Amino acid sequence: MDRLVKADVKEVELVFIGGQKSTAAFRLTNLMHTMSVAVSLTTQSPSFFSFNKPFSIIPPLSSSSYTLLSQRSDQPPLSNPPDSIAVKTTMLPLGKAHHDDLRHLFSKPGIHIFKDATLPISFVGPHVIQHLISSHTYIADVDLFLNKAISGCSENQLTWLLKSAVVSGEPNLVCSLIVHGGDLNDKDTKGRSLISLAVEAGNFEVVNVLISYGCEIDNSVDHVLHYAAAIDRVDLIDFLLRAYKNVNLDSVDLCGRTPIHIAASYGYTEMIRFCLTVGGNPEVLDINRCTPLHLAAQEGHLDAVACLLEASNYSKYALNKQGKTAFALAVENEHSNLYDLLHLGDALSRAARIDNVNGIKSLLAEGANVNGKDQNGWTPLHRAAFKGGIESVKVLLNHGAQVNLVDDNGYTPLHCAVEAGHVEVAMLLIAHGAKANVKSLVPLNSDCFKNHPSYVQPVCHEKERA
Incomplete structure (x- = not known):
């Protein structure tokens, strides 16, 4: 005979709840027609698991119920292979015996002891999955534990866990929870989709999983681009x-x-x-x-x-x-580091335009950028050259003004000086390295300039008015 009893389950499932004791029931049936059977139940972790009846007697062709109990724990004791219940039996011709006699009987190995079954112990329920999601340590065979734990979860619980996995950035768990029934298009309390939660968490892989499964967004509440911008995630x-x-x-x-x-x-x-x-x-x-x-x-x-x-x-x-x-x-x-970019440059241009030499010096001392450009690409040197402010030009040059910077239309300060007819300024700029090999440098009021084949309608006056 291969075995004396038969279990009604192949695996014992404990619904784990953090901080609470867990229990699970199962039944054993005596397969003997005429003889009672003694049963012994043990686990590899007797300090954590216990039974309501570690030793018992089952009459012929009868069944008996058993309860597995676990101690309180903050997290499930997951292991692979999992802990298991060893069901040992022996025939009991007299049909009765004291508890101590049964303990003594099973303490002696021999051919009279049958190992009828090994029942793995599985922890199921949302608390197990939440532990897998929130654990910061590596857990081997996480998919195995997840697939077993899911059997103890309702659809609503799976959806709640799916949100938690999305926020925690666990793409594999997200995928499994979706496959097992988590609602991909469930919303949070603000009406936002799971995509929003994933983007806020900054997990590219989770976002990819959700999109690949068809997660939908509502542009009126799912400001996903804003969330990505807030965490500086160009990808x-x-x-x-x-x-x-x-x-x-x-x-x-x-x-x-x-x-x-x-x-x-x-x-x-x-x-x-x-x-x-x-x-x-x-x-x-x-x-x-x-x-x-x-x-x-x-x-x-x-x-x-x-x-x-x-x-x-x-x-x-x-x-x-x-x-x-x-x-x-x-x-x-x-924020004084911004003054030049936002204002001093404008003030410097105005000072250059009206040939306010003291103003130019003061602004440069305050940190104004001598080569800063306005909305048309003009530097203060462009302004001073166009207006003919020779002293302003000298101050700007002495403070590092670049003579060959071009505006939005390709004009240098030298162009501005020549077009406005300021010869002295033009010569000063040339003396400081201004290049005279671009566009015509003939004064604007010259008829030969207007008839020259390279004539380009000047834009300096329009910019000045602007």
């Missing part, structure tokens, strides 16, 4: 733009801000550059009529300010709801 923004055709970089959140606003507020220059490269608008106004430049200036982000100034002529002069420019916000928050 995520790029991936999301490719995956969802209905998202765009000019979309606004509840504050009317675009992803560029968000990146600007944190000073993420590379993120700003990427957004601009793929078509983002740097001049969108939020609900407070702030441009991204306002936010970058308010926080003192020098590189971000410089990047936004390169991309927008308007933003530097835009007024928010309080009537403040980006420069005003920089001053208000004492």
